[in-house]
Amino acid sequence: xxxxxxxxxxxxxGRLFLPAYIAVVALALFNGILQWAGGDSGLYSxxxxxxNWAIATNSLLMIVYFMVVFATAVLTTVLIIRRxxxxxxxxxxxxxxxxxxxxxxxxxxxxxxxxxWSIISFIVVTISVLILVAQWIVWQDLLxxxxxxxxxxxxxxxxxVSLVTGIxxxxxxxxIGQLAKRRKILLAIGAYIGIVFAVSLISTFLFFNTNTSLxxxxxxxxxxxxxxxxxISIGFxxxxxxxxxxxxRYILKNKLNLE
Amino acid sequence: MxxxxxxQTLTKHYPQSLALNQINLQLGKGKIVGLLGPNGxxxxxxxxxxxxxxxxxQGQVLINGQxxxxxxxxxxxxxxxxxxxxxxMTAGKAMAYFQDFxxxxxxxxxxxxxxxxxxxxxxRIKTMSKGTxxxxxxxxxMSREADLYLLxxxxxxxxxxxxxxxxxxxxxxxxxxxxxxxxxxxxxDIEHVLDEVxxxxxxxxxxxxxxxxxxxxxxxxxxxxxxxxFRC
Numbered sequence: 001x002x003x004x005x006x007x008x009x010x011x012x013x014g015r016l017f018l019p020a021y022i023a024v025v026a027l028a029l030f031n032g033i034l035q036w037a038g039g040d041s042g043l044y045s046x047x048x049x050x051x052n053w054a055i056a057t058n059s060l061l062m063i064v065y066f067m068v069v070f071a072t073a074v075l076t077t078v079l080i081i082r083r084x085x086x087x088x089x090x091x092x093x094x095x096x097x098x099x100x101x102x103x104x105x106x107x108x109x110x111x112x113x114x115x116x117w118s119i120i121s122f123i124v125v126t127i128s129v130l131i132l133v134a135q136w137i138v139w140q141d142l143l144x145x146x147x148x149x150x151x152x153x154x155x156x157x158x159x160x161v162s163l164v165t166g167i168x169x170x171x172x173x174x175x176i177g178q179l180a181k182r183r184k185i186l187l188a189i190g191a192y193i194g195i196v197f198a199v200s201l202i203s204t205f206l207f208f209n210t211n212t213s214l215x216x217x218x219x220x221x222x223x224x225x226x227x228x229x230x231x232i233s234i235g236f237x238x239x240x241x242x243x244x245x246x247x248x249r250y251i252l253k254n255k256l257n258l259e
Numbered sequence: 260m261x262x263x264x265x266x267q268t269l270t271k272h273y274p275q276s277l278a279l280n281q282i283n284l285q286l287g288k289g290k291i292v293g294l295l296g297p298n299g300x301x302x303x304x305x306x307x308x309x310x311x312x313x314x315x316x317q318g319q320v321l322i323n324g325q326x327x328x329x330x331x332x333x334x335x336x337x338x339x340x341x342x343x344x345x346x347x348m349t350a351g352k353a354m355a356y357f358q359d360f361x362x363x364x365x366x367x368x369x370x371x372x373x374x375x376x377x378x379x380x381x382x383r384i385k386t387m388s389k390g391t392x393x394x395x396x397x398x399x400x401m402s403r404e405a406d407l408y409l410l411x412x413x414x415x416x417x418x419x420x421x422x423x424x425x426x427x428x429x430x431x432x433x434x435x436x437x438x439x440x441x442x443x444x445x446x447x448d449i450e451h452v453l454d455e456v457x458x459x460x461x462x463x464x465x466x467x468x469x470x471x472x473x474x475x476x477x478x479x480x481x482x483x484x485x486x487x488x489f490r491c
Binding site: 001004007008011012015087091092093094095097098099100101102181182254255256257258 | 312313339347352356
């Protein structure tokens with residue numbers, strides 16, 4: 001059942017993400033080719049020739065590219081939030097919530113595709129930047145990416161865990177919003193602000209506390225100190241993720257009240 | 260023995276109103292039951308509670324003896340009073356969706372009804388009229404071989420010709436031991452298909468009788484009785 005939920009989740013969201021990805025890569029390619037082609041086409045040559053038209057068109061294309069990159073980042077976040085909200089709590093919720101599927105599968109069926117899209121969005125934007133600056137890259141230099149150390153693995157893990165926690169924070173805030181008799185979105189926003197505030201408060205105590213001075217050890221400490229601090233931060237993030245999941249699950253299972 | 264649908268002191272409060280007030284109701288197998296009442300009498304609330312879309316304030320609702328959950332959702336076919344299909348789907352995709360999630364979905368039956376109603380599989384939900392969307396949803400719901408059909412205003416939004424077809428679809432497609440609960444205020448149109456009626460008034464059951472009883476003992480029609488009970 002999880003597989004099926006995910007299948008329809010990808011179908012529902014893919015038709016919105018794919019065009020955005022195509023636009024990012026196409027614009028990067030177009031801009032990139034203009035710059036690589038040499039001769040009179042690039043921005044550099046336009047400046048050299050003091051050709052205002054060429055500068056303007058080249059700059060405009062660059063601006064459009066950066067706007068599309070920015071739009072992709074915003075789109076990813078907005079779609080993840082919107083999709084969760086509309087498919088569970090609006091009209092489509094009448095369909096989703098009457099499927100013979102457990103709440104866990106519903107939640108994971110939304111969460112896993114959301115994680116995938118976030119990672120794909122990041123990869124697509126990275127590829128587009130590489131395309132754009134391809135002519136200046138010394139490709140051998142990029143080989144150091146293949147040289148993994150423990151700390152690199154931990155950093156990557158920490159990023160992925162934060163991503164999951166970030167998405168689940170949206171889910172639990174939206175679910176808490178459903179507890180309101182009216183103005184559900186307002187309560188959801190309030191809940192989200194509350195979560196962010198509480199987390200920063202606790203992190204401050206945890207990491208900037210003079211007793212632990214975790215942040216000092218992270219910056220000035222030994223390799224082992226850095227690893228330990230990273231592990232603690234991953235643990236802290238995981239604990240939040242579990243809390244958000246439990247909240248969203250409890251509300252969907254026991255407190256559902258569709259309008 | 261457990262009833263197909265049972266409500267035990269079922270109560271639901273909304274912020275401004277009491278939608279259902281201590282309802283006790285038992286529906287057995289193999290009946291077509293009309294859930295009748297004026298607007299705001301609690302019909303939709305009752306059906307949503309039975310689907311687990313609302314949480315009761317007090318009391319409980321049981322389907323085959325179980326509270327709403329995965330097991331009851333397998334055997335309940337629910338037609339809500341709104342469009343719940345995502346608008347990016349086509350008719351064919353929506354059917355595939357039902358086939359994926361409901362083991363008791365009969366694809367052949369659904370395809371057959373789709374053809375008879377002149378809807379193409381590749382038609383998008385987005386471009387359909389409200390009436391066509393309602394027809395698609397009814398096809399999907401009635402193509403399931405369920406124990407309990409909960410139909411919320413199935414004929415409210417369609418023209419009288421389609422109304423006859425839909426009622427015909429309902430009575431010819433449900434299994435003999437299945438129960439059908441139809442909420443509506445268009446009593447005259449559905450009177451002839453009902454076995455029992457439940458009158459809801461301001462969150463309370465005003466009457467629960469068989470149609471035969473109403474016709475022979477009270478010597479009146481459901482429509483006339485309704486007008487009498489709910490006289491303004």
